[in-house]
Amino acid sequence: MIKKVLAIIPARGCSKGLPRKNIIDLAGKPLIAWTIEASLGSKYIINTIVSSDSDEILDVAKNYNSDILKRPDELATDISSSEVVVKHVLESIEEKFDYVALLQPTSPLRDTNDIDNAFEKLFSSEANALISVCEYDNKILKAFKENKFGYIEGISNNKYPFMRRQDLPKTYISNGAIYIIKVEEFLKNESFFTDKTISYEMNLEKSLDIDTLKDLEKVEKSINENT
Structure with a gap:
């Protein structure tokens, strides 16, 4: 059975570390465009x-052929979580999906191959996230x-x-580039983590994340060296 997959790219307007971060120029195009193009190129995301x-x-997103959804101001504060943003999107659209992927625009070196490989690994497993x-x-x-009790332990x-x-x-740490979960699982606990992740x-x-001007320069250098 074909699985219906939705990708959500969260992009707040305010950024303290790097003003207008999500649309700042990176190697000739807005930062967010890198993630939009990677998502649109996926054979699994519809x-x-x-x-x-x-x-x-x-x-900017519309110019790069992404669908868009205006987010309420109360969901665009410094303490707004990605989970509440995803919930808002799922509740705002009529179409139903089997899986939802969260792709943060600050991870521009994550490409279509990474996205498709991640889906293939998930779909071939018993996991739900x-x-x-x-x-x-x-x-x-x-x-x-x-x-x-005041005693130390490992x-x-x-x-x-x-x-x-x-x-x-x-040991591993989340790099913020790809989160995928079954929609029904996400809606149960409003979390991207389950006991079968x-x-x-x-x-x-590829895990480089942009939060500062120094990060931007580092990523741009990586792009230039690999093109």
Whole structure:
């Protein structure tokens, strides 16, 4: 059976670290365009919607052939979560979908191949959700935390703090590039994480995220070196 997939690209107008971040120029086109084009190129995504409180961003998105949805101001604050944005989109559209993917515009090096490979990994598994990750320094497993009695204990268990790093398991961190989940699962808990979530690993270069001007310059350098 064909699975109906919706992609949502959240793009707030206000950005303190990098003004007009989502539409700032990156290697000749607006930052958000990189994610729109990656989404539209996917063989699994049948509809791409940019959610924003900014008419300027929505106009740019429309010019790159994305569907758009104006977001209420109360869902575009510094504390507004991606989950409430996704819920707003799902409740605002009439068409029903089997899966929803969240693709953040600040991860421009995540491309169509990454998106399709992530879907293929999810669809071939028993999982109901997927989160993209990159490898993270496993030294974190050697850390301690203080328990309610004031004594320290390992953050995972009490063996890892005393093991050699090369004997520790690999650890990963979400890179913010791809989140996919069954719509029915998302609506249950309004979360992208379930007890049946798998990962899609990306390398550190593709996991670069733009939050500052320095990040932008680093990503642009990477693009120029690979073209």
